[in-house]
Structure formats: C-alpha cells, structure tokens
Amino acid sequence: MLGGAYFLAGRAAADVKKRLADRGLAGEMVRRVVIATYEAEMNICIHAVSGEIEVIVEGGQVRMRAEDRGPGIADIEKALAPGFSTASAKARALGFGAGMGFANMQRCADTFAVCSAASDGTRVTMGFVPRPQEIAAGGST
Amino acid sequence: MKLTDVVSALSLETHAGEGKLERPVTGGIVSDLLSYVMGNARAGNLWVTIQVHPNIVGVADLLDLSAVVVAGGQEPEAATVAKAREHGIALLTTKMSAFTLVGKLHELGVA
Numbered sequence: 001m002l003g004g005a006y007f008l009a010g011r012a013a014a015d016v017k018k019r020l021a022d023r024g025l026a027g028e029m030v031r032r033v034v035i036a037t038y039e040a041e042m043n044i045c046i047h048a049v050s051g052e053i054e055v056i057v058e059g060g061q062v063r064m065r066a067e068d069r070g071p072g073i074a075d076i077e078k079a080l081a082p083g084f085s086t087a088s089a090k091a092r093a094l095g096f097g098a099g100m101g102f103a104n105m106q107r108c109a110d111t112f113a114v115c116s117a118a119s120d121g122t123r124v125t126m127g128f129v130p131r132p133q134e135i136a137a138g139g140s141t
Numbered sequence: 142m143k144l145t146d147v148v149s150a151l152s153l154e155t156h157a158g159e160g161k162l163e164r165p166v167t168g169g170i171v172s173d174l175l176s177y178v179m180g181n182a183r184a185g186n187l188w189v190t191i192q193v194h195p196n197i198v199g200v201a202d203l204l205d206l207s208a209v210v211v212a213g214g215q216e217p218e219a220a221t222v223a224k225a226r227e228h229g230i231a232l233l234t235t236k237m238s239a240f241t242l243v244g245k246l247h248e249l250g251v252a
Contacts, residue, residue, distance in 0.1 A: 007220070010199030017203060034203050035179050042176075095192045100176035107180065 001041060002050050003070065006094060009045040012053050013038035023057050026134035032108035033062050033128050039101040040066035040124055046091045047071065048121070062128040064109075073116040080106075080114070142166050142250060144207050144231060147187065151235065151245055153210060156222050158231030164207045169251045171243050175200055182206060187251060189239050193217045198224040198232065207231065212239040 001012060016037045020030045037053060044051035048070030056063045073079045079086075080102050087097020106112050111127035145162035148155060155162070167185030172178050173192050182188060184205040190197060191213045198221055201209045208231035211217050217225075217232060225232035235242055 007195060010196060010203065013203055014199065031184075031204075038179055038200075038203060039176065094194055094196065095173045095175045095190075096196075098174040098176050100174065100180060104176055104180040 001044050001052065003045060003048045005045060009042055010038060012041045016055050020057065020062070025057070025060065025062070026130060026137045028137060029128060029130055029134045033064070036064065036105045036108040036126055039104045040064070042096055043101055044068045046087050046096055060130055064126045066124045067121065069121045072118045072120045073114065073122055074118045076114050076116060144187070147246070147249060147251065148233065150249055151242070153233040153235050156217060156232045156234060157225035158208070158229055161207070161229060161231045166207050166251055169243065169246050171239055179204070187246070189242055191215050191239060193221060195221045195224045197221065198228060198230050201230045202228045208233055210235060210242065212237060212242045
C-alpha cells in the first residue's frame with residue numbers, strides 16, 4: 001500500500017475481513033483483526049511512503065505483521081500514548097490521526113509489539129487468539 | 142427499530158443503500174474521528190458524522206453498520222455515494238446539525 005493514498009485506504013482491511021470470514025473464525029475475533037488491520041493500514045497511509053501487511057491464520061490463531069518504509073518513530077513510548085499523533089493537518093481534517101490507532105490495535109490484539117528506528121521504517125506485529133466468549137460463540141477453533 | 146422508520150420519522154434523504162432500509166438499528170454513534178468509530182461502534186449501529194469522504198463508507202462496511210448519516214447539510218462527495226452504492230451501504234443526509242439529529246434519534250428510542 002502507498003502512503004498518502006487515502007482513497008485506497010481500507011482495502012487491505014476489507015480484503016482481510018472477506019478472507020477471514022471463510023476460515024471459520026468467530027465473528028467477534030474477525031472484527032478484532034479487521035479493526036487492527038484498518039488501523040495499521042491507516043498508519044501506513046498517513047505516515048509512510050509505502051508498506052505491506054501480512055496476515056497469517058494458523059490453528060485458529062492469527063498473526064499480523066505491518067511493515068513500512070517511512071520516517072520511523074522517534075519515540076515509541078510517546079507514540080503509543082493515546083491522543084498523541086504526528087499526523088498532517090490533511091489527515092486530521094479527514095478524521096484520521098487522532099492518536100487512537102495504536103490504542104485500538106492494543107485493545108483488539110492479544111499480543112502487540114512495535115519496532116522502529118527514526119528514518120528506518122516501522123514494523124508492528126500483533127497476535128490474536130480466540131477469547132473465551134468467542135469460543136463460546138461458536139468459532140470453529 | 143428499523144432504519145426505514147428512522148428515515149421517515151426524521152425525513153432523512155437516502156443517497157445509497159435503498160435496499161438496506163429494512164435493517165434493524167441496534168444503536169447509534171456520533172463522531173468525526175474514524176478511529177473512534179472503529180474502536181467503539183457495534184454492528185448495526187447508525188453513525189452520525191459530518192465527514193463526507195469515501196472512507197466513511199469503508200468504515201461502515203468493515204463494521205457492518207446499518208447506516209451513515211451525514212449531518213449539518215454537508216453533501217457527500219460523489220465518490221462516497223458511488224462507493225456506498227457499490228457496497229450496499231445506506232448513506233443518508235440531513236440538514237439538521239449532528240447535535241439536533243442525535244437528540245431526535247434519542248427521542249425515537251435509538252440509544
């Protein structure tokens with residue numbers, strides 16, 4: 001995906017939603033993965049030059065890796081603080097860049113990590129395992 | 142309550158998703174921050190916003206929302222209407238401000 005391509009943003013999440021629905025995962029778990037994918041995708045769109053997202057489904061669990069070529073994050077701790085954002089005025093005017101993306105990812109994912117160095121791009125990895133209420137809801141996991 | 146009841150009670154204008162008006166509305170959410178909606182909306186919710194770009198349709202589709210209502214007399218972009226038609230998302234508008242609209246939705250029992 002390309003940085004700045006707001007008109008394309010959301011396609012990866014839509015694609016992931018479609019593919020996961022066919023894998024027998026519980027609806028609520030699919031929803032968590034889709035939200036996290038959307039936020040990772042938007043971060044690439046808002047901040048990076050380009051990037052990619054890989055989603056692997058294995059044994060009822062999901063692993064995601066979002067990696068970009070971009071400016072990187074100078075202070076990860078600060079970036080993770082809810083409400084903090086370095087998004088452009090344009091992104092903010094569209095309702096993005098409110099500093100809620102990482103918070104949404106952390107809430108949706110069961111494991112979460114960010115690796116980045118200034119001017120070296122960013123890699124976000126997340127893991128998703130079925131939560132008790134999702135197993136009860138009948139996901140075939 | 143069905144979406145069609147909300148549309149007639151509040152005279153909302155339908156720009157797309159005419160075939161989706163029989164859907165039940167499970168509640169509402171109002172925000173212009175897309176991540177807030179991503180993190181807090183539930184399936185079947187009706188979303189009130191003044192954003193008009195195509196990403197609002199993408200969010201509504203991902204979250205399986207019942208409708209997006211663009212308030213305040215804002216006109217959705219042509220690309221937004223096209224995307225809503227393509228994805229079968231109910232896209233509604235009103236001249237009412239978001240504040241007034243949400244008040245009326247509450248009176249109707251959408252909570």
